[in-house]
Amino acid sequence: DAGITQSPRHKVTETGTPVTLRCHQTENHRYMYWYRQDPGHGLRLIHYSYGVKDTDKGEVSDGYSVSRSKTEDFLLTLESATSSQTSVYFCAISVGSSYNEQFFGPGTRLTVL
Amino acid sequence: DAKTTQPTSMDCAEGRAANLPCNHSTISGNEYVYWYRQIHSQGPQYIIHGLKNNETNEMASLIITEDRKSSTLILPHATLRDTAVYYCIVSGAGSYQLTFGKGTKLSVIP
Numbered sequence: 264d265a266g267i268t269q270s271p272r273h274k275v276t277e278t279g280t281p282v283t284l285r286c287h288q289t290e291n292h293r294y295m296y297w298y299r300q301d302p303g304h305g306l307r308l309i310h311y312s313y314g315v316k317d318t319d320k321g322e323v324s325d326g327y328s329v330s331r332s333k334t335e336d337f338l339l340t341l342e343s344a345t346s347s348q349t350s351v352y353f354c355a356i357s358v359g360s361s362y363n364e365q366f367f368g369p370g371t372r373l374t375v376l
Numbered sequence: 377d378a379k380t381t382q383p384t385s386m387d388c389a390e391g392r393a394a395n396l397p398c399n400h401s402t403i404s405g406n407e408y409v410y411w412y413r414q415i416h417s418q419g420p421q422y423i424i425h426g427l428k429n430n431e432t433n434e435m436a437s438l439i440i441t442e443d444r445k446s447s448t449l450i451l452p453h454a455t456l457r458d459t460a461v462y463y464c465i466v467s468g469a470g471s472y473q474l475t476f477g478k479g480t481k482l483s484v485i486p
Binding site (some may be wrong): 294296299305306307308319321322336353354355359361362363364365366367368369 | 408410417419420421424427462463465467470471472473474475476477478479486
């Protein structure tokens with residue numbers, strides 16, 4: 264089974280501070296994704312990666328950057344956190360025969376005060 | 377990607393089949409139907425997907441109408457652990473994006 268860990272699982276920070284969330288997979292899956300989930304909006308794609316150093320924007324990428332220097336790690340950075348980025352962040356990997364058969368991590372709950 | 381319409385909520389008695397409908401009348405020929413569910417505070421879980429034929433796996437069955445404008449997810453013997461929000465998503469084979477709507481909140485009643 265695919266394994267994903269996300270760290271930290273919970274974080275409280277202040278407006279204007281940089282924040283980096285980490286997603287780590289235990290297998291060499293090529294495609295990785297970052298989503299955010301907010302009440303009333305469902306899950307929305309922030310960024311995705313289709314290989315080491317290969318990333319692209321999703322639906323709600325403003326204010327976020329990503330990096331993937333190793334197959335197993337996909338980092339999401341909020342350069343200067345804002346209260347509107349308070350959310351639950353999920354990482355996912357494509358595991359099946361199609362890109363859209365995705366396995367999700369446990370999530371990171373981020374609060375920006 | 378095509379839009380989907382699902383009921384906001386449904387109840388199902390424990391042990392009975394849960395039939396969750398989804399309308400996707402604007403689906404195009406190369407788009408698949410995917411089903412996910414999300415149990416409270418957990419990450420979404422992939423259930424099943426299909427193009428035009430009915431599909432079955434260890435979790436559920438997916439019935440797609442012949443015109444492909446609607447589908448039904450069937451959980452054959454619902455348990456309390458199946459209480460979750462179920463999302464029907466339509467997406468092209470080459471698309472990287474899953475667009476989650478509001479889904480159907482299924483409550484399995486003892």
